[in-house]
Amino acid sequence: MIKLLHVEDDADIREIAEMALSLSGEYDVVQCETGEIALAYVENYTPDVILLDMMMPGMTGRQTLEKMREKPEFADVPAIFMTARAQHAEIDELLAIGAADVISKPFDPIALGDQIKQAMEKARLTQAA
Template sequence: MTSRMVLVVDDDDSVREITQLSLEAVAGWQVRAAGSGSRALEMLRERRPEVVLLDVMMPGMDGPTTFRAMQADPELRDVPVVLLTAKVRMGSVQPWDDLGVAGVIAKPFDPMSLAHEVSALVGWDAAG
């Protein structure tokens, strides 16, 4: 697989660690991690990743607010964002439906298939 640069944004330390270990060990991707939406925006401006995995529910600046801030910045608006959430309700309207994110992955996710799920959502081929 090609090495990808990913930013993982989640206020839960254990979720960040599992996500980072999964993507680094299984896919060989480079992973940076942020514990808040505001820190994520700082990190995005320092070094732009190829995709952002963004938790929906975080204190302070939540995922949708962080995504909207990215969309307002011409340098960041085309970075694909995949939301991570434990609040998926089947068959109902979701609060992120109109955001324009690349996709949503439900927590808990399978660490062994996470890279494949992300790749499929952002349109990377299986080798990438």
């Protein structure tokens, strides 16, 4: 099972993502509605991959990832951002700070699991190089 931490403030998106990923049988999904809650949760949990909403109240997805990356055990955990504002400049910026991928909203629930696995593989190959 792939341990996935999903940080998303929109309850509907959390529900759709959780249903799509759980139905595949490949993901153990933990969800948090804010960056602050996610940071508290990861004190005792290290996921295989992090799926972050970009724009959330309080901490943004980027700020949440930056805080997580301060912990050595999170240095190599692939992070994927989900955003409705998928402009080329923003995507390039997120990739430059170490995002494995950026998924545009609205996303395809059927393809989500495969997109995450592809991003994890891309991150693994990048780390090995």
